[in-house]
Amino acid sequence: MNIRETTAEDWPLIYPFFVSIVAGGETYAYPEGLTSDAARALWVPGPPTRTVAAMDGAHVLGSATMGPNRPGRGSHVATGSFMVDPGAQGRGVGRLLGSHVVDWARTAGFRGIQFNAVVETNTSAVRLWQSLGFLIVGTVPGAFRRSDGSYVGLHVMYLDLT
């Protein structure tokens, strides 16, 4: 398993699990029913955002985006987003992608990494980020509507790199 920057050829391999994960309704507050082009514009917007894929040979197991969380006076803090093909879960793909983003942000000179919206019931993600050193800064109550219609909180998580 290795990680590399995505190429135009990767997108058709990422889009199916992007759709599946968004439609699952448990982890991302993205618009639903995005066309492939609209989803690509979100996931692979280009610089200053960087998008990578976790590869097993020619298979894309997951993908991550990373870049400044804000422009201007907030651009010293990075952010990232992560998707793992549901068929590749349990193989450590999320951890590999998370570690990659932390290493990238540290090397690029960011002072920290902020995740703006981690669904509190997505406990495997919360625990993974905590194991990488992220802290829960706070939780916006009820800010995410799950697929069953219930409202759960969104964690703001932060890793200090200074």
Added chain:
Amino acid sequence: MNIRETTAEDWPLIYPFFVSIVAGGETYAYPEGLTSDAARALWVPGPPTRTVAAMDGAHVLGSATMGPNRPGRGSHVATGSFMVDPGAQGRGVGRLLGSHVVDWARTAGFRGIQFNAVVETNTSAVRLWQSLGFLIVGTVPGAFRRSDGSYVGLHVMYLDLT
């Protein structure tokens, strides 16, 4: 003083204090040196975002934007941004705009209002939002670079409307 939706004619009256406030470097992490068109695209993006102006006759004293904080599964929480012409400070323009956004969000059926990035040293804003019922959910340490180069925290603030 009254509040109304902005028209195309208002923008040339908003842009000067938008520039002044962003250049001041104490409150917003927007890109610096935005052209008028780029700043308008941020401040008056159109639906689902709504932009209003606080008017004193033909004078624009301040402006606010409001809309869903996230798409999809987060679209039941609103957000807002506020700018008051530095020449009109101390007249309650911010409070009037803030109350307007709270009333609008309640009427529109949002379950809450989230401010994603309130600079912790902008104490007049923090106190104003607290007086309207907002709570500090958490503070991302050092996420804002002030004009003097120091790093201060960004509060995530939330008002429950349920």
